[in-house]
Amino acid sequence: MAKLIRCATVIIWDEATMTNRYAFEALNQTLIDITGVDYPFGGKIMVFGGDFRQVLPVVPKGTKAETITASIVKSPLWSHIQIIRLKQNMRSINDQRFGEFLLFVGDGVQPTIIDEMIKIPTSMAIPWNGEESIVRLLEEIYPNIKNHSSDTEYMVSRA
Structure with missing residues (x-):
């Protein structure tokens, strides 16, 4: 698996907005360890898909503040993310x-x-x-x- 990761140029993570920020931070450290490259996500291009208007990360019995804190936008990695907004919902094009x-x-x-x-x-x-x-x-x-x-x-x- 590590060999495949080293060969990968792009990693796509759909519904990323629903994922707890600590999963991203763990992946970040794992990719740095595997690639030996000390850049965010081991220098791999990450494509995170998702819509913040939908579901945020689930924090069992968590407060609103804990849910927001679990969001990727509260991660130190967020400053390295470039946001690209889609203009057309392909499911509703017709x-x-x-x-x-x-x-x-x-x-x-x-x-x-x-x-x-x-x-x-x-x-x-x-x-x-x-x-x-x-x-x-x-x-x-x-x-x-x-x-x-x-x-x-x-x-x-x-x-």
């Missing part, structure tokens, strides 16, 4: 209303209902009609599932 909805939720401006729950727009919801609704949802996600139940690629593309 559905502008869905993209706008995601931005409203992410920016905290989507109206909420009881206990700050977000109401899903009617156009994105399947009305509840017992088990029939579950069957309809599955048909929307996995059309013609009987012919694809053993097709791994088909299932993964819809996960």
Whole structure:
């Protein structure tokens, strides 16, 4: 594994915003030890993906302050990170209303209902009609599932 790490040029870490900063700091020290290069992350290019508007690191029974302290932005490594913002949500490229909805939720401006729950727009919801609704949802996600139940690629593309 160390040989593979030494050969790597780029390491990609998705959903990094959900990870406790100490995991990054441990990886940093590990990469420095493996590569012998005394630069952040052993001189490797790190690509951290994630959205701070989503979930922060989980600190069991932690306070708000402890959760924030666990975030990568509180790590000394943060000063070495260059932020690049994506402009287009590729999942919503064919559905502008869905993209706008995601931005409203992410920016905290989507109206909420009881206990700050977000109401899903009617156009994105399947009305509840017992088990029939579950069957309809599955048909929307996995059309013609009987012919694809053993097709791994088909299932993964819809996960």
